[in-house]
Amino acid sequence: MDTGTHLVIGLGLAGLAYIDPVVAADPMVSTAVLIGTVAGSQAPDADTLLRLKGNAAYIKNHRGLSHSLPALVLWTALISGILWLVFPALPMWHITMWVFIAVAFHVFTDLFNAYGTQALRPISERWVSWNIIHIFDPVIFSSHVLAIFIWSVHLMRPEILFPILYAFLALYYIWRSWTHYRLESGLRPRDPTYEPGDRYTLIPTVHLHQWQIVKRKQDGSFQLGELRNRKINWIDRVSCAVHPAVEASKAHPNIACFLYFSSYACAELKEHAWGYEVRWADVRYRHRKQYPFVAVLLLDKKLNPIDSYVGWVSDSRLEKKLRMGGA
Incomplete structure (x- = not known):
């Protein structure tokens, strides 16, 4: 999910925590839980900092180790440990439980969109993407915003309001999953081609x-x-190009990162006076007749790398990022 949705989910889980009598009975505990669920709902995406190392490192590792099985424990321990230092007298087992729920729920919801996660690491490095929920789902976001508003103006007690919200969302996820399965399984008989x-x-x-x-x-x-x-x-x-330049491009670190992430990559080859332009595109992301999620490598006539780019970019901006003249 997007950052905004993870934020409102963190707030929603803080409201849901009021079903825990220990949380509901003490404002200090509920405050600690609020901080913990908001932090826990954001923590796995801390790997966004990998952008500082470059787009290739970010693409290869985003939603990788940070969303893995060991990370669920590590993020929970880190956030709970900090809360323990700030609130040493509070019942930390209750707070830790809600922090863990927030971290796990973040990873769980990310499994449902097309980008996916490596949530099964270290058992498997396979990218798990169920293609059921868009990265921004207006139903999930708006229902949380509405519930948080109702809570903030005291129209309904959180221990009643948020179980209703999450029961509704559970049914919504079930409905979307069934709809996806039914429609996808019906594509073959419905497709005349x-x-x-x-x-x-x-x-x-x-x-x-x-x-x-x-x-x-x-x-x-x-x-x-x-x-x-x-x-x-x-x-x-x-159509995906077949050429020695395409095969040579797979050895470049940026292209290798892109292919490690995407199993829907297709190569396009352009020959220039100075050499070759190999453009790998993830065909899942089509926007305005373009495929903006790309990994591009320029090679000279001897298939030596000249320049490269990996990430999100339009055709008009790509030439500005690469030495298209082969310098």
Whole structure:
């Protein structure tokens, strides 16, 4: 989820904590829990600081170790330890429990969008992305904002309000999961262009009844489309280049980071007077007829690297970031 949604979830979990009699009975304990759930709901995304080391390090590691099984314990221990220093006389087991719930809930909600996490590390380095909830979901965000407002103006007690909120959201997640399964499994019989070997991935958008479709063809190419009102509309076809320059690019650290993260990467090759431009794009992220999530490598005629870029960028800005003249 996005940072704003994680923030309101942290506040919502602080309200839910009032079902714990120990929290509800002491304003100091509820204050500590509030600080802990807000911090816990943000902590796994502290790896955003990896941007300081460059986009490649960020892309390879964001939602990696920071969202892993050991990280759930480490973030909980760190936040609870700091709270213990600030509030030494409070019942720390209760506070620690709610901090852990906030950290775990952050990782759990991130599993539902297309970006995914490496939540199974160290058991597996596989990226887990269930493609069910958009990174910003208006239902989740607005329902939290409404509940927090009701709580703030004392229209309903939090121990009643927030169990209702999270019961509703549990049903919402179940409904979205069932809808995704039903629609994705129905793509093959509904697609008149289906060919043996085609594999479909249904990706959520910010609109509840609109989905993106990525169809991986048996020849390695991709077909991109939309699903609206249960009708498929194919909008693009992307063929992946095969060339020695493409193979050579895979050894470059920036390209390797990109390919480590994305299993939906497709290479485009452009030949110039000075050499080659290899552009890897993640076809899941199509925006205004472009694929802005890219890893680009410039190579000379002998396939030696000249310059590279990895990250989010438009076509108009890419040339400014790279030495397209081959200097």
